Amino acid sequence: MRRPLIPLLLTALTVLVAACEKKAPPAPSSAPTPTPAAASTGEAPVGADTILLGQVGSLTGSEATFGVSARNGIAMAVQETNAAGGVKGKKLAVRVYDSQGRPEEAAQAATRLITQDKVAVILGEAASSNSMAMADKAQAAGVPMISPSSTNPAVTQKGDYIFRVCFIDPFQGFVMAKFARDNLKLNQVAVLQDNKSAYSVGLTDVFNRKFSEMGGTIVSTESYSKGDTDFRAQLTAIKKTKPQAIFVPGYYTDVGIIARQARELGLTVPMLGGDGWESDKLFELGGAAIEGSYYVNHYSVDNPDARVQEFITKYKAAYGAVPDSVAALAYDAAQLAIDAMKRAPDVSGKAIRDALASTKNFPGVAGTINLDENRDPVKEAVVLQVEGGKTKFVTTVKP
Secondary structure (H helix, E strand, O other), X not given: OOOOHHHHHHHOOOEEOOOOOOOOOOOOOOOOOOOOOOOOOOOOOOOOOEEEEEEEEOOOOOOXXXXXXXXXXXXXXXXXXXXXXXXXXXXXXEEEEEOOOOHHHHHHHHHHHHHOOOOOXXXXXXXXXXXXXXXXXXXXXXXOEEEOOOOOOOOHHHOOOEEEOOOOHHHHHHHHHHHHHHHOOOOEEEEEEEOOOHHHHHHHHHHHHHHHHOOOEEEEEXXXXXXXXXXXXXXXXXXXXXXXXXXXXXXXXXXHHHHHHHHHOOOOOOEEEOHHHOOOHHHHHHHHHHOOOEEEEOOOOOOOOHHHHHHHHHHHHHHOOOOOHHXXXXXXXXXXXXXXXXXXXXXXXXXXXXXXXXXXXEEEOXXXXXXXXXXXXXXXXXXXXXXXXXEEEEEEEOO
16 A cells, blocks of 8 residues: 655655755855755755755665765755856755655655656665665656666666666676685675665675676575564574675665674674675674675775865865765766756756766766666776775776
8 A cells, every 4th residue: 555645744854955044055165165064955945046856865764874975965066056057047956855765755755756846857766675666756757867876777777767877786796796706716605685675685696696607606695684683593504604705785784783793603704795885884883893894885985086085075074074985976966967957958857868868978976977778877896895994995896
């Protein structure tokens, strides 16, 4: 049964980017940098001279850091654009709704952005299951949607109005399988997946296939469900197979606990993962247990590229934190939408969609974006290692 919109209205967080707000920050440029408290607000009231964008993200719930990081990255992109004159003589504004990390809430939020707010573009979600629920609504309405960080291939397969700025699971699954075999010289790996997550199951399928094709052996594949807190039974079964590493393609909320319980059971082998690990909370939850583990990511703060370092500097000044990959990808998603709106003859759904589809060599902070025929970017990935409570760049893998 579909849930009515009333609960959404009661629980959704609406953030309106509005210049008239006294706390609105200036553009992160040569002007004074916004304070962290003000950095999530923006610059333009909604009116005839305003183009409204929409964002759906997990601002509360177990993956809240994803939604907050995305909101911050999008706000920065909008502030910079408004400070430079906006798009087609109009200012931009953003309306943000909280999905609470739930597909049904994400779908209802997308419906409201389309039918009531009349947004030009939808930005979000981070989690693939949520994005797929939203994509059905956006495609049916002919409203372009760009996911910053949903990596399951099925997201853009929903239709020709659905885009993303991150690499997809087949690529990151290949990257970690190749790294495990070539760099770590592993022969036997166990897998612990979230069987209720499209992201986790998809990544497991690719990793298992590629690692096996490269001559490795998957000695065990165990499953859990999002929300579980005790993984000891699965880890005990894995320990009996004597793996050299454990591949855990889950989100940071689960990974940190899994790492601690694995160490408690005497499993001292490194853990391997995907971009769902990316959060400062990973170090909080995993502590010393996550040290020495590796995961695939979209960018590294160690990248010396001037564009990347400028973004990091502005973000740190605005929010008092180093931007994670979700913030970088959300910034890129917003900038990609803005670039398409500037190039499009008008800001109708079809015009923006056509402009997005023709994107080539777009200079994102999380890598140059060239969209293929499936509206997926062809771009490189990095492998990071957890060391000393933070990440360390290890290597880059190109498509």
